[in-house]
Every structure is written in structure tokens, then in C-alpha cells.
Amino acid sequence: MTANDNTVNIKPRSARYHHGDLRAALIEEGLSQIAQLPAEKVSLREIARQAGVSATAVYRHFPDKAALFGALxxxxxxxxxxxxxxxxxxxxxxxxxxxxxxxxxxxxxxxxxxxxxxxxxxxxxxxxxxxxxxxxxxxxxxxxxxxxxxxxxxxxxxxxxxxxxxxxxxxxxxxxxxxxxxxxxxxxxxxxxxxxxxx
Structure with a gap:
């Protein structure tokens, strides 16, 4: 992971997302999770891990799961x-x-x-x-x-x-x-x- 929490590397894609795209990337990862799991199993930490950023970076955009759910x-x-x-x-x-x-x-x-x-x-x-x-x-x-x-x-x-x-x-x-x-x-x-x- 880079020193900049707002620079993400979506796995397994090679494209790099910068701060302007992080929120969209997190929503995309959230949609990917909810396509495979019931909503109660969706995890902000797992979204952060899959997006290649720290949990802190996620919380800057979504302070809690309810905020993420609203975006989803x-x-x-x-x-x-x-x-x-x-x-x-x-x-x-x-x-x-x-x-x-x-x-x-x-x-x-x-x-x-x-x-x-x-x-x-x-x-x-x-x-x-x-x-x-x-x-x-x-x-x-x-x-x-x-x-x-x-x-x-x-x-x-x-x-x-x-x-x-x-x-x-x-x-x-x-x-x-x-x-x-x-x-x-x-x-x-x-x-x-x-x-x-x-x-």
C-alpha cells in the first residue's frame, strides 16, 4: 500500500485509482461484496482490504456501514x-x-x-x-x-x-x-x- 491512503490499487486490476476515484472504487467493491453476500455480512474492513487501502481511508468517505449502505x-x-x-x-x-x-x-x-x-x-x-x-x-x-x-x-x-x-x-x-x-x-x-x- 502506498503512503497515500487515497491512492488505491483495485485487485486484480492493474489500473490505479487516485483520491478523486476512491469513493466510486469503494462503492464498486461494496456492490461486488453484496452480490455474493447478504447485507449483514458486508464488511467495511474487507472492502478496504480488497480496494488496497486502510480502513481509515474508507471511513473518510463512509463513517459507518449505514453510510455505505446508503451509497449502495x-x-x-x-x-x-x-x-x-x-x-x-x-x-x-x-x-x-x-x-x-x-x-x-x-x-x-x-x-x-x-x-x-x-x-x-x-x-x-x-x-x-x-x-x-x-x-x-x-x-x-x-x-x-x-x-x-x-x-x-x-x-x-x-x-x-x-x-x-x-x-x-x-x-x-x-x-x-x-x-x-x-x-x-x-x-x-x-x-x-x-x-x-x-x-
Missing amino acids: CEAGDEKLSAAFRTAMDETDGGVEAFEAMGRAYVRFALTNPSLFRLMMTNAPQAHVMDPDESMDGGAFAMLAETLRDLMPEDTPQDLRLTRRIQAWSVVHGLAMLMLDGQVPADDALISRIVCSSFL
Whole structure:
């Protein structure tokens, strides 16, 4: 390790990261850990070791595990948003795009189980409850905006809220049932269950 704690050598890569990249490198290592372990097993010390820096360097960016988890949740939201965009790009928009996003939500959960659980257990009250739908980007904003565009402009706010919760309940419930082994994690089943029939 170098004398400069903010210079890291990500193993086994040969590229060297300097102080401007350390936070991103630590998040990347955190994502790597949580892809293999449940959140409670993620270790700041192990992240430091894998990143090739001292624990002190990690604590400069993340004073505790909660701070790291917050950053991992933000990265997870970016990944989920990217999955939504990819799913929507393969459709002609409208209901088809909304259903594609629902399928992408469940598949994201199955592909990233520990990260998904972390995102759901560490998030503040869901934006889906926001009565005026004033959201600052992110995956839930994308879902809400897509659903909003499917409803008539004069749809009452309480009905809009009901539809948002219904839609989220379907995909989140299915994701959790599959993650917990209650129903098979079958792609054909995802396609059959995730639909907008309640619209």
C-alpha cells in the first residue's frame, strides 16, 4: 500500500485509482461484496482490504456501514433505472412499456437479491406515496410517470395513488415470493403475472 491512503490499487486490476476515484472504487467493491453476500455480512474492513487501502481511508468517505449502505442503495437505484430504460426501449411505449418495466423490476430483484433487499429495507418512505407525484428522478419516478401517462388527465389523486400501490404490490410481491422460494423463479411466470389488467 502506498503512503497515500487515497491512492488505491483495485485487485486484480492493474489500473490505479487516485483520491478523486476512491469513493466510486469503494462503492464498486461494496456492490461486488453484496452480490455474493447478504447485507449483514458486508464488511467495511474487507472492502478496504480488497480496494488496497486502510480502513481509515474508507471511513473518510463512509463513517459507518449505514453510510455505505446508503451509497449502495443509490447505485442500486441507478441500476434499476437502467434496467427500466432498457426494457422500455424494446417496446412501443404505453401499456407495453409499463408491463416491461414491471418484468424488469422482478428480474432485477432475482439477479441482485441482496442489493434489492437492502434497497427495500433501507429506503425512506416510498415515493410512490407522494400525492402530487413530485419525484426527483430515479426508478420509482420512472414507474410513476409511465403509469401516470396511462391514466386520463382527470383521474383523481386518490385513484392515482391506488393504482401506483397496486402496480408496485404486484411486482414487489412477486419478486419477494420468488426470492423467498414460495413460487418458482420462472421467467414465463413473471410474464404471465405482471400485467396491467387493473388499469
